[in-house]
Amino acid sequence: MASFLGSTLEYYDFFIYGTAAALVFPRLFFPEGNQTIATIGAFASFGVAYIARPLGGLVMGHFGDRIGRKNVLLFTLLLMGMASLGIGLLPTYSQIGIWATVLLVLGRLAQGFSAGAEAAGASSLTLEHSPERRRGFFTSFVMTGYASGMVLSTVVFIPIAALPEEALMTWGWRVPFLLSVVVLILAFWVRTKLDETPVFQDEVEESSAPKKLPAGQVLRFQGGDVLRVLLMSIFSVMQTIFTVFGLSYATSQGGFDRTSILTINAVAIGLSMIMMPLAGLLSDRIGRKPLILTSMAGCGVSIFLYFLALGTGNIWLVFGASLLFMTVFYSGFNGIWPSYFAELFATPVRYTGMAMGNQLGLVVAGFGPMIGGLLLTDGTFGWVPVAVFGLVCVILAAGAALSSRETAFIPITRLGEPYLRATASWETEESVETHQKSSGSPKTQSPVLSPL
Known part of the structure; x- marks a missing residue:
């Protein structure tokens, strides 16, 4: 519940910005005169948060691996909430000129810093609290919270987008940002009730050696896994193309009204709240890699079907293509990566390693809408580039997934094999298991695996 609500707030705040960037920000925070440049500028301001995300992941991952997951996740909630409230209160370009754009970008950078720490922290926390062989199911609720936040942000914007133009451009767009305080209060209260994760507590209590920098340790011993997570995270460009670029393309090029497309997006993402836990549950039984690779292949094909549907002008075809693309295939990836990425790393460097790779890869996803705007050409099939x-990003991500280890069936204390072997923790685990088997004593708790 703590991870679900925290992710709901983080992604609600993060993606109301994306909706506003597609619908209103080009006219409110950029100079008038060239709509195309203003739109690309708004998409770029959406993307700058993804530059701040790796920094947030690195800084907060460091503290998360040094002092614990809980307090860091409380801080990320407060930062995201304050940044969103600040954006909702900003004066516009017509009121203070270029300073409005600067303040908007600063608020977006703060959102990105917070979001960069949230996903890895919530995934690590949930994974480490989960029972063995059910880690995929429980950790899927981190991204179920993402879907909840996305749906909430879209549903809030539906009546706002239907307002008269003057009301929308003056006060209406501010309402979704200001409403985030409700989720902030609830999520913060729930997270204060959390305990630190048992496996992290054990690692802290048993380790007598001075702690080294987690970033240096993970790059030294698991640099290959950081790179794999980075490349697999590029696949998230599918999400931003659908939610931000697709929304803009459908309303400006496809002739659809804002309310219809927002409703379709809300339904498609809302149904993924059912699909993601199912994907996590299935991955606990058959493994993470088969489902991730199937999801990537499905999205690589269905993105073409989605844009073809937008070109027909038929709202029902768009709805069907959205369900296939986002609800079925993308949910398969989205429900599994929180557990899979976290499982690639050992406990002492899990938060940092996952955050570094994931957030660096998401930089491409963040600028996906802007890249889409630059690649878009005239004509019926101008969307093909x-x-x-998107397909190129799928190929890169699939290659990284193919080269990664399967982790679903490995005990949590044995995760992060390269790190454990390099620090002699692997041998420590094996010797304890051998002693317990020979003495006939039950293994009640896995030993702590710490750096030397």
Whole structure:
């Protein structure tokens, strides 16, 4: 519940910005005169948060691996909430000129810093609290919270987008940002009730050696896994192309009204709240890699079907393509990566390693809408370069997934094999297991695996 609500707030705040960037920010925070440049500028301001995300992941991952997951996740909630409230209160370009754009970007950078720490922290926390062989199911609720936040942000914007133009451009767009305080209060209260994770507590209590920098340790011993997570995270460009670029393309090029497309997006993402836990549950039984690779292949094909549907002008075809693309295939990836990425790393460097790789890869996803705007050409099939760009990202991500280890069936204390072997922790675990088997004593708790 703590991870679900925290992710709901983080992604609600993060993606109301994306909706506003597609619908209103080009006119409110950029100079008038060239709508195309203003739109690309708004998409770029959406993308700058993804530059701050790796920094947030690195800084907060360091503290998360040094002092614990809980307090860091409380801080990320407060930062995201304050940044969103600040954006909702900003004056516009017509009121203070270029300073409005600067303040908007600063608020977006703060959102990105917070979001960069949230996903890895919530995934590590939930994974480490989960029972063995059910880690995929429980950790899927981190991204179920993402879907909840996305749906909430979209549903809030539906009546706002239906307002008269003057009301929308003056006060209406501010309402979704200001409402985030409700979720902030609830999520913060729930997280204060959390305990630190048992496996992290054990690692802290048993380790007598001075702690080294987690970033240096993970790059030294698990640099390959950081790179794999980075490349697999590029696949998230599918999400931003659908939610931000697709929304803009459908309303400006496809002739659909804002309310219809927002409703379709809300339904498609809302149904993924059912699909993601199912994907996590299935991955506990058959493994993470088969489902991730199937999801990537499905999205690589269905992105073309989605844009073809937008070109027909038929709202029901768009709805069907959205369900296939986002609800079925993308949910398969989204429900599994929180557990899979976290499982690639050992406990002492889990938060940092996952955050570094994941957030660096998401930089591409963040600028996906802007790249799409630059690649878009005139004509009925002007979207093809955008879809090809998405397909290239799929190929890169699938290659990284193929080269990664399967982790679903490995005990949590044995995760992060390269790190454990390099620090002699692997041999420590094996010797304890051998002693317990020979003495006939039950293994009630896995030993602590700490750096030397």
